[in-house]
Amino acid sequence: MVQNLNELNKNGRIIGKANYVFTPEIASSIGSIHGSLFDQNESVVMGRDYHNDSRMLKRGYTSGMMSTGVNLLNLSDCTYPLLQFTIRRFGASGGAYFSGGHLYSEDVGIHFVDAGGIELSISEIQKIIKSYNSYPKNIRRVDPNEIGQITAIPQTQDIYIKSLQQFVDKKKIKKQNLKIVVDCSYGPTGKITPLLVNEIGVEVIALNTHYRQRHVSPVPSINTIRNTADIVKASNSHFGVCFDVDGSRMLVIDENGLEISFEDLLMLFVMYDERIQNSKSNTIITTPQISKVAKDFIEESGFPIKEVDNNPGEISRQIREERACFAAADTLKFYFPQFAPFSDGNFILLKILEIMTLQDDLLSSLTRGFPKGKKINKTVSVQPEVIDNIHNRLREVTEENGFKYYDIINVLKVIDNDFTITIKAALYRNAILLSAESEDINNAKKAIDIFSNIISKI
Amino acid sequence: MLFIIGINKGIILMTREWSAIILAGGKGSRLMPLTSVIPKPLVKVTNKPMIDYSIAHLIYANIKHIILAFAYMGKELRDYIKKTWTADKLGDVELECSINDSKGTADAYRLLTDRIDSEKVIVSMADIVTNLPMSEFMEFHATKGGIATISMKTIESHTSQYGVVLLDKNRKIYLFLEKPAPMELYLSSMAQRTDLFLHTNVINTGIYAFNKKIGNILHETNLMDFGGEVFPYLLENDYNLYGFVKDYYWLDCGNAETYKWANWDLLRKYAWPITPNGQEFDGVFVSGIIDSGHNVLIKKPTCFGEHVQLHDKVKIKELTSIGSNVEIGEDTTINKSVLWDEIKIGAGCIINESIICNNCEIGDNVVLERAVIPPNCKISNNSQIRDKTLELGQQF
Numbered sequence: 001m002v003q004n005l006n007e008l009n010k011n012g013r014i015i016g017k018a019n020y021v022f023t024p025e026i027a028s029s030i031g032s033i034h035g036s037l038f039d040q041n042e043s044v045v046m047g048r049d050y051h052n053d054s055r056m057l058k059r060g061y062t063s064g065m066m067s068t069g070v071n072l073l074n075l076s077d078c079t080y081p082l083l084q085f086t087i088r089r090f091g092a093s094g095g096a097y098f099s100g101g102h103l104y105s106e107d108v109g110i111h112f113v114d115a116g117g118i119e120l121s122i123s124e125i126q127k128i129i130k131s132y133n134s135y136p137k138n139i140r141r142v143d144p145n146e147i148g149q150i151t152a153i154p155q156t157q158d159i160y161i162k163s164l165q166q167f168v169d170k171k172k173i174k175k176q177n178l179k180i181v182v183d184c185s186y187g188p189t190g191k192i193t194p195l196l197v198n199e200i201g202v203e204v205i206a207l208n209t210h211y212r213q214r215h216v217s218p219v220p221s222i223n224t225i226r227n228t229a230d231i232v233k234a235s236n237s238h239f240g241v242c243f244d245v246d247g248s249r250m251l252v253i254d255e256n257g258l259e260i261s262f263e264d265l266l267m268l269f270v271m272y273d274e275r276i277q278n279s280k281s282n283t284i285i286t287t288p289q290i291s292k293v294a295k296d297f298i299e300e301s302g303f304p305i306k307e308v309d310n311n312p313g314e315i316s317r318q319i320r321e322e323r324a325c326f327a328a329a330d331t332l333k334f335y336f337p338q339f340a341p342f343s344d345g346n347f348i349l350l351k352i353l354e355i356m357t358l359q360d361d362l363l364s365s366l367t368r369g370f371p372k373g374k375k376i377n378k379t380v381s382v383q384p385e386v387i388d389n390i391h392n393r394l395r396e397v398t399e400e401n402g403f404k405y406y407d408i409i410n411v412l413k414v415i416d417n418d419f420t421i422t423i424k425a426a427l428y429r430n431a432i433l434l435s436a437e438s439e440d441i442n443n444a445k446k447a448i449d450i451f452s453n454i455i456s457k458i
Numbered sequence: 459m460l461f462i463i464g465i466n467k468g469i470i471l472m473t474r475e476w477s478a479i480i481l482a483g484g485k486g487s488r489l490m491p492l493t494s495v496i497p498k499p500l501v502k503v504t505n506k507p508m509i510d511y512s513i514a515h516l517i518y519a520n521i522k523h524i525i526l527a528f529a530y531m532g533k534e535l536r537d538y539i540k541k542t543w544t545a546d547k548l549g550d551v552e553l554e555c556s557i558n559d560s561k562g563t564a565d566a567y568r569l570l571t572d573r574i575d576s577e578k579v580i581v582s583m584a585d586i587v588t589n590l591p592m593s594e595f596m597e598f599h600a601t602k603g604g605i606a607t608i609s610m611k612t613i614e615s616h617t618s619q620y621g622v623v624l625l626d627k628n629r630k631i632y633l634f635l636e637k638p639a640p641m642e643l644y645l646s647s648m649a650q651r652t653d654l655f656l657h658t659n660v661i662n663t664g665i666y667a668f669n670k671k672i673g674n675i676l677h678e679t680n681l682m683d684f685g686g687e688v689f690p691y692l693l694e695n696d697y698n699l700y701g702f703v704k705d706y707y708w709l710d711c712g713n714a715e716t717y718k719w720a721n722w723d724l725l726r727k728y729a730w731p732i733t734p735n736g737q738e739f740d741g742v743f744v745s746g747i748i749d750s751g752h753n754v755l756i757k758k759p760t761c762f763g764e765h766v767q768l769h770d771k772v773k774i775k776e777l778t779s780i781g782s783n784v785e786i787g788e789d790t791t792i793n794k795s796v797l798w799d800e801i802k803i804g805a806g807c808i809i810n811e812s813i814i815c816n817n818c819e820i821g822d823n824v825v826l827e828r829a830v831i832p833p834n835c836k837i838s839n840n841s842q843i844r845d846k847t848l849e850l851g852q853q854f
Binding site: 045073091282 | 722
């Protein structure tokens with residue numbers, strides 16, 4: 001049994017492999033610690049992804065939470081943004097979400113959420129960790145007749161879909177006769193996105209909507225992305241998207257089967273979203289790691305910019321404090337405060353549909369003219385047999401060579417003092433694409449040499 | 459505008475179309491300790507008391523008769539109003555003060571019904587900062603012809619704090635839930651008709667327009683509070699109630715954190731045309747004299763009251779509001795903070811995202827990080843206060 005919960009502390013969140021280190025007993029203790037932070041009879045929303053390990057740990061957490069006299073609204077399997085939406089919509093006092101992640105595909109992590117639908121800060125999560133280490137001190141246990149209720153709220157998904165649709169002009173989008181491919185990555189998005197887009201008159205080809213047991217290779221993987229790209233082209237769709245398992249972000253593929261970069265998506269929203277365009281005195285929040293070309297674009301478009309570290313909930317809190325009109329993290333998360341202070345893949349999808357409708361144009365055409373910055377690029381071939389698990393292998397070799405990276409679904413972004421380099425698997429060949437950027441072109445070349453060498457050894 | 463309402467024994471009886479009541483009776487206990495020695499309406503946002511914003515807002519909408527309803531520290535408020543809102547500032551506007559011990563917002567209105575001389579009445583609050591388009595709001599109320607119109611706003615917040623409303627496309631209100639339980643909201647959401655929409659991120663911003671008839675209803679029913687009692691009563695009894703939903707600036711300075719935000723927002727001109735007190739010089743608002751030493755850095759947007767003394771190498775960074783009679787010592791840096799009046803700050807201090815109230819003395823090399831310093835406090839040299847609220851008059 002873990003004595004110090006810091007053993008499960010990864011990047012400020014509680015994450016661990018179920019039954020190996022993260023047991024139902026620990027989950028139950030965490031539930032009673034978290035529950036004791038609320039007043040008795042307050043309501044808290046819970047949710048999880050499809051997997052049985054998340055389900056088991058959530059049940060452990062539930063018993064602990066109920067023991068403190070807190071009432072639970074149970075969403076069962078749902079996306080993370082749906083849980084955040086539910087907390088805000090029904091005025092609950094907070095929530096907890098159990099799921100695997102792209103970065104830790106074999107593990108289960110907990111997202112603790114406050115009453116505003118925003119993830120708790122690292123310091124607040126640390127308080128929970130500290131309480132565990134002195135468990136059961138400061139835990140409230142109530143009389144048996146005061147134990148919290150647990151109530152299922154199965155219709156919430158319909159309310160969420162209706163609410164999302166209110167933010168776009170359904171009639172205009174319907175007239176556009178759009179067709180898209182949606183890869184739901186075996187996650188709960190499969191129960192939402194096809195319905196959502198279909199109801200606004202967009203034809204949808206939905207992939208990987210079913211349950212699949214947790215797998216060592218995270219999804220979206222290069223294979224699922226390739227599959228989506230192929231289907232976009234074959235079906236003559238307008239674009240495709242691959243959702244992250246928790247539904248908070250997604251990768252976008254244009255009608256030619258090519259990935260749209262984070263920078264191009266950011267510029268697309270800044271340039272074409274009417275609400276953002278009408279809020280020029282309001283700040284745009286970004287992470288410090290975004291490329292210079294994106295920063296310059298925001299500033300030249302007339303928006304003050306504020307950089308915030310991508311720690312749990314930090315961007316959302318800064319949106320509130322700064323009254324920001326938009327935020328973007330280079331992990332492919334985009335925040336539209338008129339809907340919510342958090343990133344929701346489904347809302348991002350609706351925004352893209354809206355922009356394409358209002359501009360009456362294709363994504364490749366809308367993003368073609370955006371500045372690309374000065375980059376040095378190189379393609380490094382790899383053996384076909386490593387492609388299946390390429391993302392994990394790239395992470396391993398990057399770590400082994402002492403570099404810190406950011407996981408952006410199909411991309412690893414390494415930021416060194418002298419350069420920034422993105423590493424990703426090519427969609428149409430067995431190769432890795434390297435793209436380096438630096439103030440000094442020689443540093444960018446050096447980065448390409450270092451990583452070509454590293455990758456050639458895979 | 460005056461209207462003829464009848465002729466009695468040859469005397470023409472006139473009435474106005476609009477008058478207004480500003481409710482300013484609350485204790486402001488949520489804003490403690492900022493309200494420990496002054497009432498909430500006198501708490502300054504960018505160097506101007508909140509009640510002044512409310513009065514100016516109504517005058518800007520061409521309302522000629524305004525009644526201020528005071529309760530807690532009513533005498534102090536009345537004295538302030540008399541001193542500040544002099545005849546030359548008011549012109550043809552009638553500004554009345556009334557001190558009553560009311561038991562709620564509706565009770566405060568009921569106690570003033572005899573003084574209302576108009577067909578329609580605006581009820582506003584003295585503790586909010588907003589640029590609600592008042593004339594548009596009044597026109598909306600007149601056009602709809604309901605008994606009451608509630609100003610509403612779409613917000614990025616959660617519902618438990620404010621309440622929810624069910625509206626149709628014509629903005630007629632069908633349901634009004636004050637701070638509902640989550641399950642209540644869930645069930646209401648499922649039961650709604652397709653032509654109605656449950657707005658859970660639309661909040662009642664506390665400004666109301668009423669027809670005069672509301673006075674009779676209040677006398678008949680003895681209801682005490684608009685939000686919790688009067689509006690539900692009106693709906694239950696089939697009165698037409700409308701919601702004016704619009705995107706405008708509104709902030710309830712409910713606690714120290716949102717109070718700071720209100721200061722920042724006004725400096726950032728988010729509430730335009732409402733701006734900080736003073737004359738603007740490229741984002742720096744100045745009300746009086748700044749006595750500045752050498753190598754002083756002032757960033758924008760910031761605002762300054764009267765008689766501010768900045769010693770050498772002082773840095774006033776963005777989103778800082780400094781009141782009157784403030785002295786800041788050499789090499790001190792102030793960032794995103796709100797300083798009230800009569801404050802002395804020593805040398806080498808770093809003050810970040812903090813609030814310092816009236817009559818405080820801060821020693822040398824003090825670090826304040828997200829601190830709230832109530833009136834009459836004294837902070838000794840080299841102190842470090844982070845994420846803490848001191849008590850009134852505390853010596854630290």
